[in-house]
Amino acid sequence: MSGVVGIYSKKRNDVSKIIYYGLYALQHRGQVSTGIAVNNNGFVDYFKDLGLVHEVFPRETMERLRGNIGIGHVRYAAVGDTTTVNAQPLVVGYKRGALALAHDGAVVNFEKLRDELEDNGTIFQSQLDTEVIANLIARYHKDNVEDAIIKALDAIRGTYGLVMMTTDKLIGARDPYGVKSLSLGKFGEDYILASETCAFDTIGAEFIRDIEPGEIVVIDESGLKSIRKEPKGKNPCLFEIIYFARPDSKLDGKSIYLSRIEAGKQLAREAAVDADIVIGAPDSGTISAIGYAEESGIPYAEGLIKNRYVGRTFIEPTQDLREQGVRIKLKRIKGKC
Incomplete structure (x- = not known):
């Protein structure tokens, strides 16, 4: 892409x-x-x-x-x-x-x-x-x-x-x-x-x-x-909707942000769980996590802190670089009050 x-x-x-x-x-x-x-x-x-x-x-x-x-x-x-x-x-x-x-x-x-x-x-x-x-x-x-x-x-x-x-x-x-x-x-x-x-x-x-x-x-x-030319349907890439596109974009008239919110809500309907909090994996998963929290009634909370100076790690050219990028980019919050 x-x-x-x-x-x-x-x-x-x-x-x-x-x-x-x-x-x-x-x-x-x-x-x-x-x-x-x-x-x-x-x-x-x-x-x-x-x-x-x-x-x-x-x-x-x-x-x-x-x-x-x-x-x-x-x-x-x-x-x-x-x-x-x-x-x-x-x-x-x-x-x-x-x-x-x-x-x-x-x-x-x-x-x-x-x-x-x-x-x-x-x-x-x-x-x-x-x-x-x-x-x-x-x-x-x-x-x-x-x-x-x-x-x-x-x-x-x-x-x-x-x-x-x-x-x-x-x-x-x-x-x-x-x-x-x-x-x-x-x-x-x-x-x-x-x-x-x-x-x-x-x-x-x-x-x-x-x-x-x-x-x-x-x-x-x-x-x-x-x-x-003769179209063969309208089949937008699912990966664009759930991950790749920026959430403030629209794709074929549909808001990426609202689509991800609805995906989280649908997941809550299909896969309800007993949990204390809902955590998103930044950044693309955060919006769906908010939708899951809204639909389930389970509060949304930050569980991962992102280093904002690291770009997308999925699109690094090798798996080793992707894994290293994730270690640099994301850190889970630990400890008790």
Whole structure:
């Protein structure tokens, strides 16, 4: 799981600064690497590196990244090694111009597709499944990029909340099952795409709607165009609801916070226990614990103290690092009055 942001502006040439704060709001979705790519009068410039958002982008870099279209990414390393070459956005040049992609999701058949592409002479620079999507778009791009994207996405199997940038367009796409999230907002007159609505709140943007399963949106100087593929249902990732998404976000119109409260209440109905207190495991479990306490009548109390300077430990790349992170992050309260 990762986080993506994209913005198209007709007037601003500093969209990288807006993307920066959007990525800051999505930092919980990936702590391995981050990157921003911008279109500056037809030239695509980018910067990406290992680390957190505030670590990777010094002031001088942000001043350099100027343009009216941009995309950004925070990565959780599900595919590929933790190296800078596997950081996103992925920026490629091909016969029709430049293309940048930032991908949240997983292409299930990417190894098969990569083998086929390599057998036909395609050279890959990274281990990312995202690079397969980029190469398919380049292969299919004849008349317009929209048709190429449709054909490329038809060829892949998997999930995606995808933002893409050409030299004159911002494009977003959501998988036909609606597993991954992608939302549309407006920042003044500018359109913005993000994995979660909490990014809109951080930058002061207005939430418009969720991108529908199977939908592709194309944003350029003429406005916004929607291309609808046949959806295969609306099946949002359960892990987003119970753990991954920020509680102040909404997913397909539903509050993550209220969903977790209701999950705790439902657990109390299904699995009542005789107990003195209800304790949540911070932070995602705390809200469900409050719901359990409300429904059961058992008081909620703090039993674990969290070190606020430690990030999410689930998304550390190895089990040893996750276990070490938990030991640093959480400490149970001991002793008697």
